[in-house]
Amino acid sequence: MAKGDGRQILMVGTRKGAFVFTSDSGRRSWKLSGPELKGNETYHMAYDRRSRTMLASVSSSHWGPTVAKSKDLGKSWKVSRTPPKFPKGSGLSVARIWQIKPGTDDDGVVYAGVEPACLFRSDDGGEKWTVNEAMLNHKTRKKWQPGGGGLCLHTVVLSERRPKRILIAISAVGVMRSDDNGETWGFKNKRLLADFQPEKYPEFGTCVHKLAINQSKPDTIFQQNHTGVYRSDDAGDDWKDIRNNLPSRFGFPATVDANDSERFYLAPLEGDFSRIPMGGHFAVWATDNGGKEWHKLDSGIPKTSYFTVLRDAMVTDQGEPCGLYFGSTTGQLFASRDQGNKWEKIADGLPPILSVSVSSA
Template identity: 40%
Template sequence: MTSSNSVVLAIGTKKGLWLARSDDRRNWQISAPHFLMQEIPSIAIDTRRAVPRILVGVRSEHWGPTVAHSDDLGASWIEPEEGSIKFGPQDDAALERIWQIQPAGQHEPDVVWAGCEPISVWKSVDGGEHFELNRGLWDHPHRAEWGAGFGGAAAHTVLPPVEDSQSMLVAMSTGGVYRSEDGGTSWQPRNHGISAYFMPDPQPEFGQCVHKVARDAGSPNTFYAQNHHGVYRSDDNAESWKSIAVGLPADFGFVMLSHPHRAGTAWVIPIKADGERIPPEGKLAVHRTDDGGEHWKRLDTGLPQFEYNVVLRDAAGVDDAETAGVYFGTRGGSVYASADEGENFTEVISHLPDVLCVRAAVVN
């Protein structure tokens, strides 16, 4: 970060969106709530543009879900009159929730992807204002067998192609990891090595409850996955996965983050088990690896001594500074920030509704 830059921190909750700004990632100015009493399960801060665009998945109990965007850092919001994501009459489906909003790479400056419930993936070519259903995934013969995780049927991870590639990844709960080699036209399951202990066949082709996947900064073919019991890495573009859970206090959790610039660095936030969804021993901690999961370091400086609320899959994020900032929020409404990659945390705000999504980015 430079003196002319600041960080925008967007916090989506069960009852609205809060935006925070900081020049040092320690002291924050926090806005009044936006979209008060509406659920915000997904956020993206698109910094590919000259003026950053904030996109939010908004879910109203009355009006349903849509994508709204702001080109002035939250001073005003735009929502398409006819909605941004809509199934057609032939699809026999209604949009329930927008779980993920993911801008593509710099080589596709107007492309934005969305992952939704029911399990589906959508593509926008106008910066996230209007989306088209990805028919390859929607018409996949496996779709009838994909199930719903505890929170719903979620296409929660979309990792778009990097430059000079058409390879992309989608992960869903439940269904597992699927890869496309043609930019989304066709999809194949890629779950070899990921356990589904709760199924009759614990190593099925698909059906795994993958909670989150992140791509390594050093290689477009290296990925990290947090599973429903299991933490994994793939070094061969998701052809196979191996466990990297040794050294963690628990292999259950929802969060998986990777460093924006440095290879081998990722973060998880362990939870004791699916039957006891609390931090191990009620002690909240982030764990970081700097060697691709061979070793893990516990990070809890500045965090509360006891915390029995969990961190949901998208309620954590990293910014794009060279020394990455790490951010997360709990279901108890506390949000924490670290300016030094998790070594030290400070509380940004407390007593919010359930935190569902956290995103941060460096802006001018």
């Protein structure tokens, strides 16, 4: 995918609508627009560079969830008349669309991960959606249990180099992979600890919080889990714990450097029962060697920062050096132009931030 002229489009989904920040080519200044889709919970956003379309999962507390599309960087929106919808008789109803992921081919395919957990696919850029039958009718579905955020399919990972592969993450079911465009699914949770239940290493029932890959190395997957930080070098067939010197095994966001497949970023929390940053000071942690050692990146982040940064609210851009962004549920938005070494607050006072997405312009 072309990297453009260096300008970035930062899409910030909040509890009260969507905000769009557009940078200059050096990522030094940001122009804000929004809120758009005012009053609607905007859970996740994506920019489909194939069609130059911004996509947003929006949800009204009254009128339910849908997908909105914008061709003018968020100034005007068209809402899908046929959003993800479970078939009648399934007993299921889409409560929230957690993730929107444009496909990797030039064919208009877009995926959506929803709650209750399932995958939907659109073949027309996000207007009309169909449920993934293999996942809907998966033989283990009745045993799937929700995590704290609900039974949600919150992550979809695709790779141009593996066009038929779809990797997804469901809390608290685990990682599933399809190698045939979603026709069949297999669990990929080997050696992922689930010490919150009697069977410590189950086939499914692990609590994956986020998956991330570098597109140049699609078989290497990093995972922030409820019980640790893991790495797979065989597309999820096996996992290795890479927590090492991290201060905590627990956290939610996870993202990989766009230019360095061994540089992986996390935001550790004190633990499951408090879910606050270590010592009340939010910090990003990074590894430069695929998880052997970790170091803290907190220059520019306030010393007292009990930020809650949700799983979809920390991302890396495609710039050189890689830019990094996070947003908090208390409305602060931070950016780094240099791989997290120095942070600047680029917005404050926003509504609770649910997701941060970025694309080159």
